[in-house]
Amino acid sequence: MHLDKKFSHIGRSIFIHTFLICFTILALFPMVIVIINSFKTRKGIFREPLSFPTAETFSIKGYETVITGGDFQLYFTNSFIVTSVSLFFILLFGAMASYALSEYRFKGNLFMGLFLAFGIMIPIRLGTVAILKLMVATGLVNTLTALILVYIAQGLPLCIFILTEFMKTVSDDLKNAGRIDGLSEYRILFTLVIPLIRPAMATVAVFSMIPIWNDLWFPLILASGEEVKTITLGAQNFIGQYLTNWNAVLAALSLAILPVVILYLIFSRQLIRGITSGAVK
Amino acid sequence: MGTLKLKNISKSFGNVEVLRDISLEVADGEFVIFVGPSGCGKSTLLRIIAGLEDATKGEVIIDGQMVNHLGAADRGISMVFQSYALYPHMTVEANMGLGLKQAKTPKAEIKARVTKAANMLELTPLLNRRPAELSGGQRQRVAIGRSIVREPKIFLFDEPLSNLDAALRVNTRIEIANLHNSLNSSMIYVTHDQVEAMTLADKIVVLHDGKIEQIGHPIELYNHPCNMFVAGFIGSPKMNFFDADKLDVKNAITVGVRPEHIKIDAKQGDYECEITYVEHLGSDSNLYLTHPKLGAFTVRVFGQVAYARGETLHASLLKESMHKFDEHENVITDI
Numbered sequence A: 001m002h003l004d005k006k007f008s009h010i011g012r013s014i015f016i017h018t019f020l021i022c023f024t025i026l027a028l029f030p031m032v033i034v035i036i037n038s039f040k041t042r043k044g045i046f047r048e049p050l051s052f053p054t055a056e057t058f059s060i061k062g063y064e065t066v067i068t069g070g071d072f073q074l075y076f077t078n079s080f081i082v083t084s085v086s087l088f089f090i091l092l093f094g095a096m097a098s099y100a101l102s103e104y105r106f107k108g109n110l111f112m113g114l115f116l117a118f119g120i121m122i123p124i125r126l127g128t129v130a131i132l133k134l135m136v137a138t139g140l141v142n143t144l145t146a147l148i149l150v151y152i153a154q155g156l157p158l159c160i161f162i163l164t165e166f167m168k169t170v171s172d173d174l175k176n177a178g179r180i181d182g183l184s185e186y187r188i189l190f191t192l193v194i195p196l197i198r199p200a201m202a203t204v205a206v207f208s209m210i211p212i213w214n215d216l217w218f219p220l221i222l223a224s225g226e227e228v229k230t231i232t233l234g235a236q237n238f239i240g241q242y243l244t245n246w247n248a249v250l251a252a253l254s255l256a257i258l259p260v261v262i263l264y265l266i267f268s269r270q271l272i273r274g275i276t277s278g279a280v281k
Numbered sequence B: 001m002g003t004l005k006l007k008n009i010s011k012s013f014g015n016v017e018v019l020r021d022i023s024l025e026v027a028d029g030e031f032v033i034f035v036g037p038s039g040c041g042k043s044t045l046l047r048i049i050a051g052l053e054d055a056t057k058g059e060v061i062i063d064g065q066m067v068n069h070l071g072a073a074d075r076g077i078s079m080v081f082q083s084y085a086l087y088p089h090m091t092v093e094a095n096m097g098l099g100l101k102q103a104k105t106p107k108a109e110i111k112a113r114v115t116k117a118a119n120m121l122e123l124t125p126l127l128n129r130r131p132a133e134l135s136g137g138q139r140q141r142v143a144i145g146r147s148i149v150r151e152p153k154i155f156l157f158d159e160p161l162s163n164l165d166a167a168l169r170v171n172t173r174i175e176i177a178n179l180h181n182s183l184n185s186s187m188i189y190v191t192h193d194q195v196e197a198m199t200l201a202d203k204i205v206v207l208h209d210g211k212i213e214q215i216g217h218p219i220e221l222y223n224h225p226c227n228m229f230v231a232g233f234i235g236s237p238k239m240n241f242f243d244a245d246k247l248d249v250k251n252a253i254t255v256g257v258r259p260e261h262i263k264i265d266a267k268q269g270d271y272e273c274e275i276t277y278v279e280h281l282g283s284d285s286n287l288y289l290t291h292p293k294l295g296a297f298t299v300r301v302f303g304q305v306a307y308a309r310g311e312t313l314h315a316s317l318l319k320e321s322m323h324k325f326d327e328h329e330n331v332i333t334d335i
């Protein structure tokens, strides 16, 4: 009986792992192709797109083009500014709104929560035309501010939805103890509540960060000027109507993956705890 | 000084009325305990006194001053919570000193007060640890220490011992009693536990469904409960209730007799009963009996007994210890 159980346990874990490995391969495949091809000559890319670079086809010309020629560093900085500033404000405003929704009883609390979470179901791109008009009217077109504002709006609903649920789990006694000790509501939020829901914050950070970093739509529409291009848009420079510099495009994309991966690694320890926190106690 | 007066406090959550017209006075230095079944509003009342919750109606008066509009930090109270509620990212010392730091007390004085409280509760070796590195009992002592450091007019405790194991509970209970003796401050304490209520309190407030049923000294509540609810709630095992006419008692609807006020004998007595269950507690024993006319009831006898389930036993109710109740379940005092 004992053996049986053990066997079925092993069987299950083989099944789960096979599934996860397949999924990982599927998800990583395009990225790996991009990265290995970014290290090949143009000929190498087209003759054998799936093979690793050999002595003959190896080339870092793409990276040279990207790093030396053009405004790659500027694009990179732009992307970085947009993503980090948006992320900061999403988490800040999201945490404050969730705290209010989870902590205070007021008229319209439920309605407010639904209203704020509504954006999860309605893609913000539906409002592109209106947003563009608004940005033109306020003179924000072709600024990073325009992108940051839009991304904050895009990120908040999911953030509020997730954080509200997590904040409800923070013990009332702890918050009350803080109140009796004379902490302001802000201090209670920032020093007592947020440290306790760090895993949830990390989860939200990752889920909000990736779409912002990868977005092509809003940079194209709201900020296509040379000075304010983000990296995903900047990489398009190398795609021409008649001639595409594939080495450069692939190199630019490979480099663009890096910061996301780094940030992900920073958050991931917290992230795993966040995802499993309900299940494993 | 630390007097408290509650005037006609009511509290509703939406349409649900949780507290109804609570009026109460706590004298300086008094140890008052709120007891009552789960959900009767004990914690809510305590939170209203603390200023963590607003009363729908009524006034909270501390030291003669109306404090309804004051925040929790400005009422001169401190509170110990059931779940300890220590700040997880701070050391024991910082936990205890935070309230004073917020109130901009000079550093030297904070240090002095924390040291004094730590000595009192034997927390000195633990001052640099974080809550995660403490045992449950130590955490609760830190929580108590945190409230001592504030030197409040009134201490509030919400079931402070219910997360501790039995042995620790007894120790901490004695510690709280000593604390009350040495500090001489007013304390308000919520508990489920009969023993805590009876041993610690100067005054017990029995709450039921958001109303005060009776206020009094523990022994007074035990000897003279004013209605069937209090009679059944105070004392363990629970008081036995019989229909008055089955006992041939006149001018009453129900008669209550405490399990310790029933005499048993193997040979003779008023009622011949069958034993359905025996609980041996060592120092005393609880016998569960049934009688064809009276139904089931409980008897508590001192020491150990040799009776077993299924045996027959004679029980006699002590006439002078009977409590009589009328049709509204209120006690009848016949003089």
Ligand SMILES: Nc1ncnc2c1ncn2[C@@H]1O[C@H](COP(=O)(O)OP(=O)(O)OP(=O)(O)O)[C@@H](O)[C@H]1O
Binding pocket: B013, B018, B036, B037, B038, B039, B040, B041, B042, B043, B044, B045, B192
């Ligand atoms: N924030 C709230 N919103 C709505 N109802 C509440 C709220 N807090 C408490 N109640 C209700 O008020 C009633 C009294 O709650 P309270 O916590 O004071 O009970 P209690 O006597 O402390 O019970 P226990 O002994 O289980 O701690 C309960 O019926 C509870 O459901």
Ligand SMILES: [Mg+2]
Binding pocket: B042, B043, B044
């Ligand atoms: Mg309670």
